[in-house]
Amino acid sequence: MMYLQIDGVSKTFGGNKVLSDIRADIREGEFCAFVGPSGCGKSTLLNIIAGIEKADSGEVRLCSRPSAVQDAISFMPQQDLLLPWRTALQNIVLPLEMKGMPKRDRISRGRDVLRQFGLEDYADHYPSSLSGGMRQRISFLRTYLCEKPLMLLDEPFGKLDAFTKMDVHRWLLDSWEKGNQTILMVTHDLDEAILLSDRVFVMSQQPSSIIHELKVNLPRPRKLDMLASEELKKDKDELLSELASFLGR
Numbered sequence: 001m002m003y004l005q006i007d008g009v010s011k012t013f014g015g016n017k018v019l020s021d022i023r024a025d026i027r028e029g030e031f032c033a034f035v036g037p038s039g040c041g042k043s044t045l046l047n048i049i050a051g052i053e054k055a056d057s058g059e060v061r062l063c064s065r066p067s068a069v070q071d072a073i074s075f076m077p078q079q080d081l082l083l084p085w086r087t088a089l090q091n092i093v094l095p096l097e098m099k100g101m102p103k104r105d106r107i108s109r110g111r112d113v114l115r116q117f118g119l120e121d122y123a124d125h126y127p128s129s130l131s132g133g134m135r136q137r138i139s140f141l142r143t144y145l146c147e148k149p150l151m152l153l154d155e156p157f158g159k160l161d162a163f164t165k166m167d168v169h170r171w172l173l174d175s176w177e178k179g180n181q182t183i184l185m186v187t188h189d190l191d192e193a194i195l196l197s198d199r200v201f202v203m204s205q206q207p208s209s210i211i212h213e214l215k216v217n218l219p220r221p222r223k224l225d226m227l228a229s230e231e232l233k234k235d236k237d238e239l240l241s242e243l244a245s246f247l248g249r
Ligand SMILES: Nc1ncnc2c1ncn2[C@@H]1O[C@H](COP(=O)(O)OP(=O)(O)OP(=O)(O)O)[C@@H](O)[C@H]1O
Pocket: 013, 014, 018, 036, 037, 038, 039, 040, 041, 042, 043, 044, 045
């Protein structure tokens, strides 16, 4: 049985047809990326999967049940939505607090992941005093600590500098390869999409549909030095040729 089914999802905003019959079957434990031209509807698709927006037609099912999706997901939207009155640490432990984890345990877990991300010195900073890249990592950690089987990430690392991004990629590959979480990620970074994913879906301009599916050739476990590999270059050429008609617009 397919784990997550995106079955014929269409969406129109005020006469503007954004998504047209989007279909994808995702296996449990898969890492999939969605790429496409700016404004084609990638965030709209994630919002529909997350239940924030409603599809005009079609539906999203988890293990055949539409109602099961919302309980299974954690979602990192493009805007970080950090709570300004909470410190970085208090923001990331929010899901643990909501689960009822005792304070000492959640603080210890929160500090531990902050340390893994090199952010331990910023634990007591409020979001307003953090850089965009720091806020993005805090937002990612908060989503990660929800510990849900399905994680939706909307351009999660777009504000990170190249070195920090590599660290985060290494961490995410390690953490994901140890578990069985299903991840759907929207990104503009083709190297990132290929390095992390099992499959990359290419979306067209509006009205957007999935025009191509790349099955990534890189073996697992993945390592950062694969960024320079011939296999990655071949996959990237394939994506670029699919995206070529949208470039320069
Ligand atoms: N709530 C809304 N009301 C009206 N129009 C909307 C709404 N949400 C999205 N849109 C429109 O839908 C289209 C797709 O937007 P969306 O943010 O999903 O694209 P995207 O592919 O994620 O873009 P980007 O890559 O630039 O982040 C845009 O034309 C946008 O203006």
